[in-house]
Amino acid sequence: xxxxxxxxxxxxxxxxxxxxxxxxxxxxxxxxxxxxxxxxxxxxxxxxxxxxxxxxxxxxxxxxxxxxxxxxxxxxxxxxxxxxxxxxxxxxxxxxxxxxxxxxxxxxxxxxxxxxxxxxxxxxx
Numbered sequence: 464x465x466x467x468x469x470x471x472x473x474x475x476x477x478x479x480x481x482x483x484x485x486x487x488x489x490x491x492x493x494x495x496x497x498x499x500x501x502x503x504x505x506x507x508x509x510x511x512x513x514x515x516x517x518x519x520x521x522x523x524x525x526x527x528x529x530x531x532x533x534x535x536x537x538x539x540x541x542x543x544x545x546x547x548x549x550x551x552x553x554x555x556x557x558x559x560x561x562x563x564x565x566x567x568x569x570x571x572x573x574x575x576x577x578x579x580x581x582x583x584x585x586x587x588x
Contacts, residue, residue: 474518500524
């Protein structure tokens with residue numbers, strides 16, 4: 464039996480985490496959620512993940528710091544940075560991530576964009 468792909472979603476907005484979890488679990492993914500960089504680090508050290516969805520603007524551990532942790536602990540994972548404005552994500556973070564998507568879309572459109580991207584990339588791996 465094929466193991467479901469595991470996605471870690473890191474976002475300080477609990478509502479987004481709930482919607483994300485429901486959307487992707489309904490599509491057969493295993494979903495882990497973290498509302499802080501510290502919580503994400505604990506999950507990354509304990510679980511193998513195929514992809515990380517990272518809100519770049521978070522309080523506490525910044526998106527840049529969280530991205531460094533993800534790449535160090537789970538270098539093979541795809542990383543999708545979510546940002547309200549592309550200009551807030553510096554070039555070095557863009558290079559380290561697999562892609563950057565804008566959070567200004569409606570929730571269903573954003574979920575569809577993330578899902579399409581993950582399906583395409585994860586099938587190739």
